[in-house]
Amino acid sequence: MSLSDLRLLGRTGVRVSPFVLGAMNFGTRSGTTHEESIALIHRALDAGINTIDTADTYSHGESEVIVGKALAGRRDEVVLASKFHNAVDDDPTHRGNSRRWIVRAVEDSLRRLGTDHLDLYQVHRPESVTDIDETVGTLDDLVRAGKIRYYGTSVFSPGELIQAQWAANRRSLNRPATEQVPYSLLVRGIERETLPIARRYGLSVLTYGPLAAGWLSGSYRLGAPQPQSRRADLIPGRFDIATSDNAAKLAAADALAELADQAGLSLVELAIGFVLAHPDVTAAIIGPRTQEHLDTYLNASDIVLNDDILDRIDEIVPAGTVFRERDTGTIPDALAEPSKRRRVA
Numbered sequence: 001m002s003l004s005d006l007r008l009l010g011r012t013g014v015r016v017s018p019f020v021l022g023a024m025n026f027g028t029r030s031g032t033t034h035e036e037s038i039a040l041i042h043r044a045l046d047a048g049i050n051t052i053d054t055a056d057t058y059s060h061g062e063s064e065v066i067v068g069k070a071l072a073g074r075r076d077e078v079v080l081a082s083k084f085h086n087a088v089d090d091d092p093t094h095r096g097n098s099r100r101w102i103v104r105a106v107e108d109s110l111r112r113l114g115t116d117h118l119d120l121y122q123v124h125r126p127e128s129v130t131d132i133d134e135t136v137g138t139l140d141d142l143v144r145a146g147k148i149r150y151y152g153t154s155v156f157s158p159g160e161l162i163q164a165q166w167a168a169n170r171r172s173l174n175r176p177a178t179e180q181v182p183y184s185l186l187v188r189g190i191e192r193e194t195l196p197i198a199r200r201y202g203l204s205v206l207t208y209g210p211l212a213a214g215w216l217s218g219s220y221r222l223g224a225p226q227p228q229s230r231r232a233d234l235i236p237g238r239f240d241i242a243t244s245d246n247a248a249k250l251a252a253a254d255a256l257a258e259l260a261d262q263a264g265l266s267l268v269e270l271a272i273g274f275v276l277a278h279p280d281v282t283a284a285i286i287g288p289r290t291q292e293h294l295d296t297y298l299n300a301s302d303i304v305l306n307d308d309i310l311d312r313i314d315e316i317v318p319a320g321t322v323f324r325e326r327d328t329g330t331i332p333d334a335l336a337e338p339s340k341r342r343r344v345a
Contacts, residue, residue, distance in 0.1 A: 002302050003048030007282050009079070010177045010204035012150055014119070016079050018276055019044075019301060020051040020206055022287035026066045027059030030289045034066050040294055041070035045077060047298050053180075053206070053285055055083035055124055056109050068114035075115055082109045083154060083180075085124035097123055097130040099138040106147055121148040122180055125330060126160045132167045140173040152178030152204075155329035158193035165201050176203065182329045183207035183281065185256055185274050185313060186215055186249055189322040195280040207275055208285040212327070213238070215253050216271040222254040238326060249323040255316045263309055268296055273303035274313060 006015035021044045026037040041052070052071075054063045064082060071078055084105040087095040095101065106121060121142065123135060139151040153164060153176050161179060168175040179198060181190050187209065198205045211217055219227035226241055241250050260270040275284045288294040305313075325331055334340045 003298075006050070008204070009120075009150070009282060011202040012177050012204070014079060014150075016051045016283055017049045018283050019049050019297065020053050020081075020283045020285040021049050022208060022285040023052060023054035023063045023067050024058050024287050025289040026054075027062035029059045029063075032289060034069065036290075037066045038070040040288060040291055041067065043291060043294060044288075045074065047294075050077065051079040051081065051283065053081040053083075053120075054113075055086070056088050056105055056112075057083075057086035057124070060088060061108070061112050064109055064112035068112055072114065079119045080113065080115065081120035081122060082113065082118055083122040083124040084109070085127065097127040097135040099134055102135070102138045102142070106142060110147065117146060118148045120150050120152055120178060122152045122154050122178065123156075124154050126153070126156050128333060132160070132163050133171070136164055136167045136173060136176070137171065139176075140168070143174045150174075150177040152176050152180065152206075154180035155182075157332060158197050161194065161197050161201070161203070175201070178204040178206055178282075180206045180208060180285070182209040182327065183275055183278075183284075184210050184212040184216060185271050185317055186212040186252060187322060187327045188317060188320055189328050191278075192320045195278065199280050204282040205280055206283050206285055207281055208287070210271050210275045210284045210286065211268065212253075212271075215239075215249060216256065216267055218257060218267045220250055220253045221257060222250060238324065245324060252317050252323070256313070259309070259312055259316065265303065266300070269300040269303045270305070270309075270313075272297065272300040273305040274310070276303075277305050277310060 003017050003019060006017060009016050021041065026032060052067055054067050056064060084102060085095065085097055109118065110116065121139065142148045143151065153161065156164065156179060164176050179194065181194060183190050195205060214229055220241065240246060256270060257267045260267045263270065272284065275281060286297045288297060322328055325335065
């Protein structure tokens with residue numbers, strides 16, 4: 001595999017690179033300057049990455065501004081994706097999946113990105129209070145209006161994926177073309193239903209978190225001190241190696257690091273090779289913050305794992321494994337809200 005081996009984006013006919021450049025770390029979120037981020041974007045494009053994924057909520061829109069600056073004069077080279085749903089400010093009406101918000105959100109994103117259309121517009125998260133028919137219908141309208149070329153979803157449950165497909169089919173609308181979801185050596189839940197559903201409906205799957213939020217960076221080893229990171233500071237419970245629910249994940253990360261050593265690979269190379277080996281994964285979204293991070297990913301782009309290594313991975317982390325529910329990208333209301341499971345007297 002190399003970055004020049006373009007892959008089809010579902011049934012759209014669009015061809016994308018195996019790596020998608022994720023823009024979450026651009027702007028104040030990571031402390032990088034606009035100039036540093038733009039240089040990184042140009043380095044990625046020059047290396048053969050032809051797809052960029054951002055969102056209106058990343059650094060409160062600043063990420064989109066940076067991407068727009070970087071693409072000045074190069075817009076036609078790129079499959080450009082953004083997302084809506086999450087809060088962009090303190091106003092509770094400036095979020096969600098309603099028609100009212102989507103039609104405003106897309107215009108705001110287009111303005112920040114300095115373009116007249118998005119190649120892919122994604123629902124950042126599902127929302128139970130908005131009818132899926134309203135969301136799908138609005139996105140179909142945006143396709144017909146030329147504001148977007150295709151639309152997709154992110155972190156939808158298997159049932160929600162099917163509901164979105166049926167809602168579009170029932171009304172003869174453009175169907176969702178993609179699903180964005182976490183997938184890594186330590187987060188394999190999508191192998192149970194999401195990937196088979198994607199194959200059934202011709203959905204392109206764009207995975208994120210190939211390094212499992214840093215757990216596969218090589219720093220998480222048995223007997224080693226707690227790794228320090230910005231993300232761990234923000235969400236300490238998810239990364240604290242002293243907690244019992246992270247013990248199994250730590251043991252798996254350590255065993256995978258040993259396997260990588262035995263195979264003559266870095267753990268990053270093993271992690272990237274694993275994600276891109278799955279036939280139902282279209283591309284892996286990478287989120288470098290520095291040129292060094294990007295180069296590490298690029299150096300792993302030509303890794304191909306043989307069956308013996310993949311079998312050994314399955315022994316360490318069986319197919320379908322999820323160590324923590326939060327690692328799947330969201331916690332369903334039915335699990336997060338006790339009231340959903342208790343009959344009112």
